[in-house]
Amino acid sequence: MQIVKKRKKTRAILVGNVQVGGSAPVVVQSMTNTQTENIQATVTQIHRLQEAGCEIIRVAVPNMEAVAALGAIKAQISIPIIADVHFDYRLAVAAAEAGADCLRINPGNIGSERKIKAVIRAAKEKKIAIRIGVNSGSLERDLLRKYGSATAEAMVESALRHIDRFRSNDFHELKVSIKASDVPRTVEAYRQLSRKTDLPLHVGVTEAGGLYPGIVKSAIGIGMLLAEGIGDTLRVSLTRDPVEEVRVGYEILKALGIRHRGPDIVSCPTCGRCNIDIFEILYEVERALLTYRHPIKIAIMGCVVNGPGEAREADIGIAGGDGNGVLFKKGKIVRKIPQAELVYELLKEVEDYTASVFNEHIVLNS
Ligand code: SF4
Missing domain, CATH: 3.30.413.10 (Sulfite Reductase Hemoprotein, domain 1)
Structure with missing residues (x-):
């Protein structure tokens, strides 16, 4: 019995050597919770994640020490690494130069057009992709005023606005996430966004919580989207050892009959x-x-x-x-x-x- 709709065909991009979107399988990713500058701890955790089936790893890059660690971490792992950057565009530029395979930025907090252009230039030079990560907790003020709160519509408008900014700078190696911490808003936002863009979508419910609420919210939210054919890569978000995120990700895919690992x-x-x-x-x-x-x-x-x-x-x-x-x-x-x-x-x-x-x-x- 088939309850899962055919996956929406999206544009394919490469994160390192892993294809996201197009005809690639739904990719499972996670994020380390070590201090990135602690190279040994971060590499050890990534090895455990790789063993659990993690296919792309994201690390927080909150400072230049973390940027400096990226090269050494990358040299010791065999999956692509995404640098997660907020607020300071210079960290994103430096992370690209240090060998990150993809940048994750929230354009809402990166700042002016000039700063975005600098990030795009660095990504183009290094031929790497960028994830635009829209989050209900950090929407632009004008959209909050327009919609009254961080509604699904407001999140979609924010995502489309940022996509336009990148595309008008002739940058297309993009994937997009549009996450809220509750399931209904997350699902609705992804549904609307999926109708309006052919870019690959990274799906997840942000800050989903501890093991039980996190698994339930993620299974329902991510599961509903995948069942509707929406989602090219997923991250389950848990206040827990990230290895559990990877396990839960595969359990969701297995339960829907989308991927069979383990x-x-x-x-x-x-x-x-x-x-x-x-x-x-x-x-x-x-x-x-x-x-x-x-x-x-x-x-x-x-x-x-x-x-x-x-x-x-x-x-x-x-x-x-x-x-x-x-x-x-x-x-x-x-x-x-x-x-x-x-x-x-x-x-x-x-x-x-x-x-x-x-x-x-x-x-x-x-
Ligand atoms: S022991 Fe297990 S399999 Fe047997 S009746 Fe009870 S629940 Fe079902």
Whole structure:
């Protein structure tokens, strides 16, 4: 069943060697929360993000020390890096010169035409893209006066105004975000903007909050847009380890059937019929597969009511019995396994499946 509309065709741009828009898959990105000038901490975090599947990373560039760190960071990572700059156009110019693959600026706080032109000149010279990031919290005063508050319409007018400024300077390597911290305004703003521009859109709900509210707001906001065919790259925003942002991003894409990276684990909530410790089994399997990148469907079910049915649809699955579990592979019962060995045996099957289907030999630790 297909609930996702065909993605709107947007102009393709390059962020480093990663295409955003056009026919490229929806790209998952995140942002570091280290001090950028702390090169070692930033590189370590980016490596963890890369391992989780992050395809583009953004770092804050609030000062010249951060600019100075960009080159060393870039040399140690293998995904494109975006410099996030506010207020001071000179930081954006310097970040471009230091090797950033893209600049993220909020033109509303960068200032005059002369300053914007300087940023455009630097980006053109280095052949890098720019993200115009419109944010409900920093709209221009005249638009706030005109619309009374930061409405979706006001945000769209701000975005179009900035797009025009760049295009009239013959700069087209643009992507745009238009984020509010609540879902309805964010979705409405992106819908309106998508009708008015062919530029690739970076989608997300800004300042979405901690783990639970952040995941829910992002899943609904980003999910609604993607289901409508809107969005070329996404960032889930969480007050949390950014690795979680990447995981949630892929879960949203998987749930919509848009991209399949990593395991799709189906597990039951358990009930009075369950006689094995499904919570513990799931926890251990999830932990072992945290950085697993191939698409694989795994079912972990508590009993034989829905268990075998779900397990049969999965590549590999278990359905719990009384202190033991039945292992299924592609719909076929393989064997009965005591609970104490279930995780180990399930992971062994994942290793075998990975070798035979993806031709990669891995070792998973239970
Ligand atoms: S699969 Fe079995 S144990 Fe799990 S929720 Fe359904 S009935 Fe309960």
